[in-house]
Amino acid sequence: MTIYLPIAELSVNVFVILGMGAAVGFLSGMFGVGGGFLITPLLIFYNIPPAVAVATGANQVVASSVSGALAHFRRGTLDIKLGLVLLVGGLAGATVGIQIFTMLRRLGQLDLIISLLYVVFLGLVGSLMLWESVKALRRAARNQSVSMRKPGQHNWVHRLPFKMRFKRSKLYLSVIPVILLGFAIGILTSVMGVGGGFIMVPAMIYLLRIPTNVVIGTSLFQIIFVTAFTTIVQAATNFSVDIVLAWLLMIAGVIGAQYGVRVGQKMRGEQLRAGLAVLVLAVAIRLGLGLVLPPDEVYSVVSGSFGF
Amino acid sequence: MRAAVFSFAALLFVSLPASAQLADPTITINEKFSERIDIGISTNEIAISSDFSGADITVFGAIDGVDELLLATFAYDIVVSLEGPRISTTVRRKERVGGIWINRHSIRFEPIPASYSMSSTRPLDGIATTMELASRDIGINNIRLVPTGGIGDGSRVSDFREALRRIKQTSGLYQRDPTGVRFISKSLFRASVRLPANIPVGQHKVRAVLYKNSQFVMEREIPLRVVKTGLEQFIFNFAHGYALAYGIFAVFLAAVTGWLSSVIFRKD
Numbered sequence: 287m288t289i290y291l292p293i294a295e296l297s298v299n300v301f302v303i304l305g306m307g308a309a310v311g312f313l314s315g316m317f318g319v320g321g322g323f324l325i326t327p328l329l330i331f332y333n334i335p336p337a338v339a340v341a342t343g344a345n346q347v348v349a350s351s352v353s354g355a356l357a358h359f360r361r362g363t364l365d366i367k368l369g370l371v372l373l374v375g376g377l378a379g380a381t382v383g384i385q386i387f388t389m390l391r392r393l394g395q396l397d398l399i400i401s402l403l404y405v406v407f408l409g410l411v412g413s414l415m416l417w418e419s420v421k422a423l424r425r426a427a428r429n430q431s432v433s434m435r436k437p438g439q440h441n442w443v444h445r446l447p448f449k450m451r452f453k454r455s456k457l458y459l460s461v462i463p464v465i466l467l468g469f470a471i472g473i474l475t476s477v478m479g480v481g482g483g484f485i486m487v488p489a490m491i492y493l494l495r496i497p498t499n500v501v502i503g504t505s506l507f508q509i510i511f512v513t514a515f516t517t518i519v520q521a522a523t524n525f526s527v528d529i530v531l532a533w534l535l536m537i538a539g540v541i542g543a544q545y546g547v548r549v550g551q552k553m554r555g556e557q558l559r560a561g562l563a564v565l566v567l568a569v570a571i572r573l574g575l576g577l578v579l580p581p582d583e584v585y586s587v588v589s590g591s592f593g594f
Numbered sequence: 595m596r597a598a599v600f601s602f603a604a605l606l607f608v609s610l611p612a613s614a615q616l617a618d619p620t621i622t623i624n625e626k627f628s629e630r631i632d633i634g635i636s637t638n639e640i641a642i643s644s645d646f647s648g649a650d651i652t653v654f655g656a657i658d659g660v661d662e663l664l665l666a667t668f669a670y671d672i673v674v675s676l677e678g679p680r681i682s683t684t685v686r687r688k689e690r691v692g693g694i695w696i697n698r699h700s701i702r703f704e705p706i707p708a709s710y711s712m713s714s715t716r717p718l719d720g721i722a723t724t725m726e727l728a729s730r731d732i733g734i735n736n737i738r739l740v741p742t743g744g745i746g747d748g749s750r751v752s753d754f755r756e757a758l759r760r761i762k763q764t765s766g767l768y769q770r771d772p773t774g775v776r777f778i779s780k781s782l783f784r785a786s787v788r789l790p791a792n793i794p795v796g797q798h799k800v801r802a803v804l805y806k807n808s809q810f811v812m813e814r815e816i817p818l819r820v821v822k823t824g825l826e827q828f829i830f831n832f833a834h835g836y837a838l839a840y841g842i843f844a845v846f847l848a849a850v851t852g853w854l855s856s857v858i859f860r861k862d
Contacts, residue, residue: 288647288791292826293833297647297791345844352852360860398696514845521841525833529844530644536848540855577694585757586697589683589708 293528294338300534302332307346307538314350314539315357315546316553317502317562319483322347322513323408323569325535326480334531336397341520341527342535344513347481349536350543351509357547358503365454365500368464369507372486375465376512379472384519387477398577403478405574407485412567415488415559422556454500463494468508475516481509484566491559498555620815627811630658631672631804635816640789640798641823648791651676651818652784655802660781664806671714671721671805672775673732674785676818678709678767679796682742685754685761701754704740708794709767711787713774722808730813732803734759734768766790795820 288297306328314321322343329339358364390399446460467489471482483505490501521527550558623630633655640649653674664670682705689698714721718733728736739755762768767790775785785802798818804811822830833840 288645290642290644290646290822290826292822292829295792295795345848348845348848349852349855352849353856354852356853356856357859398694402694510849514848517845517848518838518841521833521844522837525837527833527841527844529829529833529840529847532844533847533851536851540852541859544855544859579695580690581688581695583757583761584688584695585754585761586686586688587683587758587761588686589681 289530289534291334291528291531293526294334294342294531296333298332298334298531303531303534304538306332307535308542310535311350311539311542312546312549313542313565314347314483315354315543315548316550317483317487317546317558317565319481319487319505319562321350321483321539322480323404323478323484323566327569327573329531334528335526337524337526338528338531341517341524342532344481344516344520345527345529345532346535346539347513348510348517349532350539351481351506351513353540354543354547355503355506355510357544358506361503361551362454363499364503364507365452365496366504366507367450368452368454368457368496368500369504371450371461371464372468372471372504372508373511375468375470376472376475376508377515379469379474380476380512380515381472382469383473383476386473390477400478401573401577403474405570405577407474407478408566408570409574411485411488412563412565412570414492415563416567418492419556419560419563423560426554426556452496457494457496459494467493471508472512475512476519481513483509484562487562488559498558502550502558622813624810624812627806627809628659629661629670629804629806629811631802631812631814632656632658633674633800633802633814633816635800635818638817639819639821641821642793642795642826643823644826646791648793649789650786651789651800652786653800653802655783655785657781657783657804662780665777665780668715669807671716671808672783672785673712673714673718673721673801673803673805674775674787675710675712675732675801676787676789677707677799677801678794678820679707679798680705681708681794682706683758685758687750687754687757699750701741701751702743703758704742706737706739706758708796709790709798710734710737710762711768711789712770713785713787714770714772715775715777717772721805722810726808726810730803730810734763734770765792767792789820793820795822 287300289300290297306325310321310324310328313324325346326339326343329343330336355364446462448461449458450461451458467486471486474480474485475482486505487501490496490505491498517527633653635651635653657670660670682702684700684702686697686700688695691698712733718727724736727733731737739758741751759768769788774787775783777783798820799815800818801813801815803813821827
């Protein structure tokens with residue numbers, strides 16, 4: 287069964303799109319990532335113009351993260367206060383990021399820089415997480431304590447001023463690193479066209495030492511707003527949000543996400559981290575190979591409205 | 595969906611004075627010959643609905659003043675093509691730089707047909723010389739591709755042209771059927787041309803060209819509009835006309851979808 291996409295201006299198979307949405311939704315619910323870093327490459331691989339894929343991916347992530355964040359909210363694993371502080375930095379970062387995006391685009395080779403950023407960030411984050419979570423899994427196998435937070439042990443982050451109490455996260459933490467983290471993620475969001483969960487989740491776990499279960503819900507909460515912002519800006523400037531495509535992805539995605547959240551609840555923190563690490567690394571390797579391996583077709587044709 | 599567009603050509607061919615015909619931009623005539631070609635399709639408009647997955651268009655036509663003896667010896671050849679709107683197109687070439695494949699060179703071409711679907715009575719090389727066909731933009735390999743802007747020393751242009759034709763064919767936008775035109779009576783013929791699913795919207799044209807013993811006789815052209823319909827058109831207009839409202843609506847739709855799903859799937 288095919289359906290015509292009015293903005294992308296081509297016909298696609300409905301079931302392929304629904305399948306993609308469901309698979310990415312499941313993973314996003316399980317790991318607390320928006321799934322933008324998965325859905326955008328998938329759509330481009332399925333011949334959707336890159337500009338439409340980036341913008342529509344962001345729109346779809348709004349739905350899956352609303353669904354996921356609500357599920358976490360009911361389970362009490364969402365720290366709204368922490369999420370709001372992150373968001374302050376996030377929106378400021380996104381505004382700066384849009385300037386950087388425009389500048390990169392003027393210099394040309396924007397898509398190359400985006401690919402390089404993906405490979406570097408995903409590769410780095412994936413490797414670090416995998417290394418840490420495998421260590422934790424081995425400790426768990428030997429029945430040792432797997433607590434991420436050792437009482438009394440503080441790093442430099444905890445010596446900063448402007449401390450605030452985050453009850454849900456059981457943290458007493460300076461707002462400076464939280465806002466800075468949100469700011470950095472905001473920049474990446476607008477430059478790479480992703481929600482940034484795959485960077486934020488590990489950063490919150492490892493840098494800010496926030497418990498893994500709270501991190502996922504809180505990350506989803508802030509992703510809602512950052513991707514909503516991205517969607518509106520993309521729609522207003524590039525006319526590249528395809529609402530039909532986005533809605534198909536959403537429907538499948540939110541259903542997938544519900545099951546993902548349930549599976550995620552049954553898993554232990556270090557298992558979740560290991561799974562997310564493998565996923566992130568796999569995407570990094572796939573994108574990296576795309577840059578390094580000789581392409582089947584060295585030529586490409588750009589015509590119509592959505593060329594870079 | 596197979597939307598065969600039937601038509602019965604205007605079999606009554608009214609012979610207008612030659613000067614009047616030449617003034618019409620859609621008709622070109624070689625005055626040496628008396629044969630005339632005419633074509634018809636049942637509609638001037640193809641509507642792209644939500645389940646559009648390409649379509650076959652059947653074009654009917656007739657040759658007027660045909661010499662039956664020559665017809666029996668296959669002296670007449672017809673090429674029918676459906677050409678999409680002209681869009682300026684850029685071809686890029688990747689090269690390895692420091693181990694990474696990046697776009698290094700690009701050539702921009704003057705507007706070329708976004709799509710091109712051709713049917714003929716036999717393979718083009720048997721119909722006329724390449725030079726003759728190229729002078730009328732007939733055939734995938736003969737469509738004029740004129741580079742604009744900086745092209746360096748020009749040595750790469752032919753590779754870029756070849757790549758453009760190859761990619762257009764791979765994506766289905768350029769296609770040919772060398773036996774797609776059939777005579778169904780002494781002077782009546784039928785041609786089918788394929789519209790791909792990724793057909794660009796806009797003003798297309800159906801062209802029919804008649805050859806007699808490899809000599810150009812006449813060309814006729816009729817317009818065909820490809821348009822989005824109903825909801826598709828509405829969404830497109832909304833997205834372009836009220837971009838900010840559209841973006842906000844897209845976010846709203848996403849939020850509602852997400853919220854509904856979490857309500858529906860709530861366990862307790």
